[in-house]
Amino acid sequence: MMALLGALLTQLLHGALLLAAAPLLLGLTRTAKARLMGRRGPPLLQPWRDALRLLRKRPILAEHASVATRAAPYLALSATLLAGLLVPGFAQGMILAPFADLLLIAGLLGLARAALVLAGLDAGTAFGGLGAGRETAFAAFAEPALLVSVLVLALLAGSANLDAIAALFREGGQGLRVSLLFAALALCAVALAENARVPVDNPATHLELTMVHEAMLLEASGRHLALWEAQAALKLAVWLALLAAVFLPFGMAPAGAGPLSWLIGAALWGAKLAGLAFALAAFESAIAKMRVFRVPEFLGAALLLALLAAALLFVSTGLA
Amino acid sequence: MLSALGLALGGLLGLGLAGALGLAARWAAFGAAAAAALFALAGLLGGPAVLDLPLGPPGAALRLSLDPLSAWFLLVLGVVALPAALMAAAGGIAGRAEAAGFPLFLAGMALALLAGDVLTLLLGFEAMSLASWALVAARHPAGAGRRAARLYLGFAAFSGLCLLGGLALLAAPGAGFAAIRAAPPEGWRAAAAMALVLLGAGSKAGLLPFHLWLPLAHPAAATPVSALMSGAMVKVALYVLARVLFDLAGPAQPGWWGAPLMALGAATALWGALRANTERDIKAILACSTLDNLGVIALALGLALLFRGADLSPLAAVALSAALLHALAHGAFKGLLFLCAGAVAERAGSRDPDRLGGLIHNMPLVAGAALLGAASAAALPPFAGFAGEWLLLQALLQGWRLADLAAQLLIAAALAAAAMAAALAAAAMLRLIGLVFLGRPRTPRAAGAGDAAGLARVALLLAALFCAAAALLAGPLLGLADGAVAALLGGAAGAPVHGLSLSLGEAGARYAPAAVLGALLLLAALLWRAVRRAGAPAAQRGPAWDCGFQPPPAHLPFGDPLTQPSAAGAAQPLRRALGPLALALREAQSPAAPGAAAPARLQVAARDRGFGALLAPLARARRRAGHEAERLRNLPLGACLALAFGTLVGLLALLAGLGRP
Numbered sequence: 001m002m003a004l005l006g007a008l009l010t011q012l013l014h015g016a017l018l019l020a021a022a023p024l025l026l027g028l029t030r031t032a033k034a035r036l037m038g039r040r041g042p043p044l045l046q047p048w049r050d051a052l053r054l055l056r057k058r059p060i061l062a063e064h065a066s067v068a069t070r071a072a073p074y075l076a077l078s079a080t081l082l083a084g085l086l087v088p089g090f091a092q093g094m095i096l097a098p099f100a101d102l103l104l105i106a107g108l109l110g111l112a113r114a115a116l117v118l119a120g121l122d123a124g125t126a127f128g129g130l131g132a133g134r135e136t137a138f139a140a141f142a143e144p145a146l147l148v149s150v151l152v153l154a155l156l157a158g159s160a161n162l163d164a165i166a167a168l169f170r171e172g173g174q175g176l177r178v179s180l181l182f183a184a185l186a187l188c189a190v191a192l193a194e195n196a197r198v199p200v201d202n203p204a205t206h207l208e209l210t211m212v213h214e215a216m217l218l219e220a221s222g223r224h225l226a227l228w229e230a231q232a233a234l235k236l237a238v239w240l241a242l243l244a245a246v247f248l249p250f251g252m253a254p255a256g257a258g259p260l261s262w263l264i265g266a267a268l269w270g271a272k273l274a275g276l277a278f279a280l281a282a283f284e285s286a287i288a289k290m291r292v293f294r295v296p297e298f299l300g301a302a303l304l305l306a307l308l309a310a311a312l313l314f315v316s317t318g319l320a
Numbered sequence: 321m322l323s324a325l326g327l328a329l330g331g332l333l334g335l336g337l338a339g340a341l342g343l344a345a346r347w348a349a350f351g352a353a354a355a356a357a358l359f360a361l362a363g364l365l366g367g368p369a370v371l372d373l374p375l376g377p378p379g380a381a382l383r384l385s386l387d388p389l390s391a392w393f394l395l396v397l398g399v400v401a402l403p404a405a406l407m408a409a410a411g412g413i414a415g416r417a418e419a420a421g422f423p424l425f426l427a428g429m430a431l432a433l434l435a436g437d438v439l440t441l442l443l444g445f446e447a448m449s450l451a452s453w454a455l456v457a458a459r460h461p462a463g464a465g466r467r468a469a470r471l472y473l474g475f476a477a478f479s480g481l482c483l484l485g486g487l488a489l490l491a492a493p494g495a496g497f498a499a500i501r502a503a504p505p506e507g508w509r510a511a512a513a514m515a516l517v518l519l520g521a522g523s524k525a526g527l528l529p530f531h532l533w534l535p536l537a538h539p540a541a542a543t544p545v546s547a548l549m550s551g552a553m554v555k556v557a558l559y560v561l562a563r564v565l566f567d568l569a570g571p572a573q574p575g576w577w578g579a580p581l582m583a584l585g586a587a588t589a590l591w592g593a594l595r596a597n598t599e600r601d602i603k604a605i606l607a608c609s610t611l612d613n614l615g616v617i618a619l620a621l622g623l624a625l626l627f628r629g630a631d632l633s634p635l636a637a638v639a640l641s642a643a644l645l646h647a648l649a650h651g652a653f654k655g656l657l658f659l660c661a662g663a664v665a666e667r668a669g670s671r672d673p674d675r676l677g678g679l680i681h682n683m684p685l686v687a688g689a690a691l692l693g694a695a696s697a698a699a700l701p702p703f704a705g706f707a708g709e710w711l712l713l714q715a716l717l718q719g720w721r722l723a724d725l726a727a728q729l730l731i732a733a734a735l736a737a738a739a740m741a742a743a744l745a746a747a748a749m750l751r752l753i754g755l756v757f758l759g760r761p762r763t764p765r766a767a768g769a770g771d772a773a774g775l776a777r778v779a780l781l782l783a784a785l786f787c788a789a790a791a792l793l794a795g796p797l798l799g800l801a802d803g804a805v806a807a808l809l810g811g812a813a814g815a816p817v818h819g820l821s822l823s824l825g826e827a828g829a830r831y832a833p834a835a836v837l838g839a840l841l842l843l844a845a846l847l848w849r850a851v852r853r854a855g856a857p858a859a860q861r862g863p864a865w866d867c868g869f870q871p872p873p874a875h876l877p878f879g880d881p882l883t884q885p886s887a888a889g890a891a892q893p894l895r896r897a898l899g900p901l902a903l904a905l906r907e908a909q910s911p912a913a914p915g916a917a918a919p920a921r922l923q924v925a926a927r928d929r930g931f932g933a934l935l936a937p938l939a940r941a942r943r944r945a946g947h948e949a950e951r952l953r954n955l956p957l958g959a960c961l962a963l964a965f966g967t968l969v970g971l972l973a974l975l976a977g978l979g980r981p
Contacts, residue, residue: 081847151732
């Protein structure tokens with residue numbers, strides 16, 4: 001009974017922390033990127049303030065927009081939030097841990113993407129369709145890279161459950177492996193593409209012709225825009241949490257631990273996410289956006305890396 | 321149960337005859353609906369039974385048998401056929417030929433599924449092939465549709481011949497399935513039989529490289545027939561494959577038989593999903609998506625064979641369950657999507673996305689049903705297509721348990737292909753929904769479309785209900801297939817079901833579709849409340865901002881159609897990145913000249929590479945054979961006599977050789 005209560009409590013805490021961390025992480029990335037480029041940049045809480053202001057504004061719907069424009073942001077944000085609730089954060093053994101299957105997480109993020117694409121096509125404008133076509137094309141390359149990376153993790157941990165993978169990797173059960181490095185690189189490339197970051201897409205661009213993610217949101221306004229921005233921020237947080245859970249699992253509170261280890265875990269988790277966000281900012285400042293037609297090559301390279309990792313693992317486990 | 325099914329088959333034959341005489345075309349459709357409901361019921365109740373019909377050649381009466389595998393596929397047939405038949409009754413079929421063909425088509429499929437011996441199986445399979453060909457040909461007296469029907473007939477004949485050869489190698493004519501199971505083939509006979517059955521059933525199912533007919537023939541038929549062909553007929557071919565490979569060939573066959581099936585399945589899935597992204601006819605998009613799903617099911621069947629050969633029967637059960645569950649889900653959502661496409665074609669007057677758009681405003685019911693079907697086809701949780709894909713991917717993730725390095729690499733490649741096919745299928749479905757139902761109307765006809773009414777409405781709602789049930793009740797439904805899984809893999813294995821959820825053992829992964837839906841709804845409701853509390857005023861309508869483009873002129877009330885994405889334009893990124901894999905592309909660009917008022921144009925012609933690689937050499941070979949045969953006519957008399965004599969001697973020698981024990 002106590003264990004169940006603890007699991008429920010950690011789950012709720014995790015959800016609250018994730019929601020709080022999402023705008024902060026986005027703000028941190030923007031500020032750090034601006035500083036690295038020699039600008040002062042916006043304050044850390046700017047995404048939060050933007051969202052609150054947008055929520056109070058009157059939304060304007062395009063004339064031919066349908067119910068899809070109104071419903072899609074809620075669907076996308078709930079799917080992303082559910083995916084976030086499945087990714088272990090500061091503690092393990094949360095109440096949803098038995099369902100924390102990487103395939104389901106990928107499916108939920110795909111559901112959010114589908115909602116975004118439909119919203120982009122709904123107003124019947126040129127840029128919305130352009131962004132939608134590009135987004136789905138990128139996903140066709142990102143998905144296999146993601147799933148082959150999951151194959152590598154599942155092979156090492158014996159299961160595709162993220163909680164089980166994190167638990168095993170926290171204890172160092174997987175050892176130090178080259179294939180894990182390759183899988184990490186592939187997952188990072190997928191994360192960049194899924195979150196519309198440089199070099200795949202530029203989240204701060206004002207040039208519509210080069211937009212992918214933002215092009216689908218051009219007609220969104222008011223609370224719908226606030227929900228979409230929150231979804232993008234939350235998706236970034238979920239991906240960073242996923243990378244942290246798999247590749248930086250140290251310091252997580254184990255299942256059934258007390259509040260003290262939760263506190264330590266939460267502090268470490270915050271530090272890990274902030275570190276990853278800073279690394280993202282540094283990477284984005286150092287690299288230029290690539291042409292849209294080069295993105296399939298970029299993600300194809302990620303797929304090949306993941307396949308190579310799997311093949312190496314097959315050979316090494318076969319020899320052992 | 322079986323006698324009722326036998327009576328239903330007889331009734332369908334009678335309805336077909338009545339239809340051919342021009343009597344009661346509408347009642348033929350209603351009768352087909354009743355028979356379909358009976359098939360679905362029999363599929364749900366199942367139960368082993370055998371019935372000998374008082375028909376057939378002397379000494380080998382036609383035998384019907386209902387076992388768990390037939391029951392499962394009967395359920396699939398019923399789920400597709402019931403709404404399709406209602407749509408046919410609502411005016412989906414017209415004319416004597418179609419009224420005769422529709423019940424016969426249904427009867428052929430049911431007979432193939434219920435067959436208890438080789439002869440009945442072949443009879444049902446051929447009746448199904450011929451009836452469906454007649455249904456395609458009847459709609460098109462000439463033109464492209466007629467050419468598609470001819471191509472289909474060619475492939476159907478090839479498939480029938482291969483299947484005949486394969487089944488003849490398996491057993492003496494007239495032997496029941498029980499007799500084949502008792503003495504399964506061995507050695508080269510087994511290998512040859514497998515190869516022939518794979519060719520025969522595979523070309524009927526549309527596996528690469530025999531897929532060319534499918535995206536042409538399926539859309540050419542009437543809407544309910546398209547739904548049946550795509551949702552059910554290809555499943556009958558897969559049933560034959562599963563029946564022979566898993567059941568009749570016996571459990572002792574080597575596992576590597578799964579490898580070609582896996583490779584073909586993965587290639588077909590990718591090919592179909594890619595082509596679904598480039599087609600310009602909504603029914604052709606759906607037919608290409610059928611190729612994709614067929615590939616996924618074949619991949620799962622091959623994987624199950626590999627696991628079974630390596631004595632990993634729990635994993636084989638997962639892969640086989642994935643195939644069975646996906647067959648049911650695909651039947652449900654593809655039937656629904658074809659009915660929606662038919663309603664769009666009828667009410668909005670076109671199947672070309674470039675002449676549609678914005679239909680969600682005038683056709684809310686059809687749009688909602690299509691959205692449900694498309695989300696299922698896109699394999700998004702918690703919709704119908706996800707459960708089967710989830711099981712398949714879980715089985716692929718466990719593929720490293722096969723000790724063989726080559727098999728492991730094959731599985732890793734198949735995983736990448738399956739993942740890419742899933743993402744491509746999602747892209748195709750989003751493009752379909754976005755172009756047809758969202759956005760602005762592209763023609764006045766699309767702007768004036770009306771929603772489905774009357775019986776068509778009932779058919780759509782019923783199909784949507786099946787689709788939702790296949791999504792939310794995936795666990796209990798798969799529980800029905802438990803007997804089939806156990807029968808094909810040996811007693812210990814069972815379907816990976818735990819209550820309402822799919823579950824791979826105690827500590828393994830779990831997926832509960834109802835829980836996912838509940839959680840999503842709960843979160844969305846909480847979000848909605850939270851956003852409402854912020855107290856923003858109600859939304860207002862205004863012209864689309866469109867990055868500050870000028871408003872359209874007054875004579876274009878729905879805006880300039882050229883500023884909306886077109887079917888070719890929406891597919892451009894994928895076509896550019898992956899198109900050349902499957903398609904021979906010809907693009908003609910005419911850029912806008914500076915200062916000229918004419919818009920830039922991009923014209924794309926795409927043709928499946930299979931035409932150049934498979935059909936063109938065949939056509940050349942036929943022409944050459946014709947020329948060679950012409951030369952025979954000029955032979956002198958002596959040579960003619962020698963030829964006839966030589967043939968006679970050769971045939972006698974063959975007879976003598978075969979007659980020796």
